[in-house]
Amino acid sequence: MSDPQPSVVRLICGNQNYSSWSLRAWLCLRRAGIDPQLVVLPMDTPEFYERIGEYSPTGRVPVLWLDDERVWDSLAIAEAVNDRFANGSLWPCDPVLRSRARAMMAEMHSGFAALRHQLPMNCRAHQRQIEMDAAALADIARICTLWQEARAMAPAQGPWLFGDWSIVDAFFAPVALRFDGYAMDLPELATQYVNAWLADADLRAWRDAGIAESWVIHHEEAGV
Ligand SMILES: N[C@@H](CCC(=O)N[C@@H](CS)C(=O)NCC(=O)O)C(=O)O
Numbered sequence: 001m002s003d004p005q006p007s008v009v010r011l012i013c014g015n016q017n018y019s020s021w022s023l024r025a026w027l028c029l030r031r032a033g034i035d036p037q038l039v040v041l042p043m044d045t046p047e048f049y050e051r052i053g054e055y056s057p058t059g060r061v062p063v064l065w066l067d068d069e070r071v072w073d074s075l076a077i078a079e080a081v082n083d084r085f086a087n088g089s090l091w092p093c094d095p096v097l098r099s100r101a102r103a104m105m106a107e108m109h110s111g112f113a114a115l116r117h118q119l120p121m122n123c124r125a126h127q128r129q130i131e132m133d134a135a136a137l138a139d140i141a142r143i144c145t146l147w148q149e150a151r152a153m154a155p156a157q158g159p160w161l162f163g164d165w166s167i168v169d170a171f172f173a174p175v176a177l178r179f180d181g182y183a184m185d186l187p188e189l190a191t192q193y194v195n196a197w198l199a200d201a202d203l204r205a206w207r208d209a210g211i212a213e214s215w216v217i218h219h220e221e222a223g224v
Helices: 019-029 046-055 074-085 097-109 113-118 136-155 167-181 186-196 203-211
Strands: 010-012 039-040 063-066 069-072
Touching: 010 019, 010 097, 019 074, 019 167, 039 046, 039 063, 063 074, 069 074, 074 097, 074 167, 097 167, 113 136, 136 167, 167 186, 167 203, 186 203
Parallel strands: 010 039
Antiparallel strands: 010 063, 063 069
16 A cells, blocks of 8 residues: 655644653654654643644644644654654664664653653753652663663664664653753763763754743752
């Protein structure tokens, strides 16, 4: 069956400053060479709840609109972008690496609740002092182990988890922002990976847009 390219690609997002799931979807689109129209809905405001029903069947962001077709949830969006715009090239070619990358993405998508709750993604944060409990520290340690294992498996020399960029990198990009946003001791390899993200033009463009937003969500502001 033919798969005609949509004429309008639109990503419905939350605040760029705080919405980590939106960032993941947007990074996948950018890596596929797409510059989507962005509809940014300010989360935690009456406007969000008034408008989200027009766009999202779940009441959550992100949602990708390909003309009138809607794809919701960052995980499904990443796969749709890979299928529709990148010919499958956004995953590692090697099936063993691909399975590992997918397992890491799934673990990020369904896990790390303590990290997500205690260290919210916040583009404006930089080395904030924060108190973390044992569960958040365990999440950080687990992520560093995952990154180290991926790098050890990676055949390519690039800075990304499996050498060349893949979707799993998009899923850990908000973690890189958190690791920069809040002061913590990291292994050297994790610091290098965070720095690779901080130097990335797409991430910087998103972060700058987030910093420029005027909305503040007080319960997402952590650390000092
Ligand atoms: N599993 C979803 C999670 C989406 C999600 O929780 N989005 C948050 C913003 S990052 C949201 O829509 N929050 C607004 C609300 O729940 O009112 C995904 O991966 O896309």
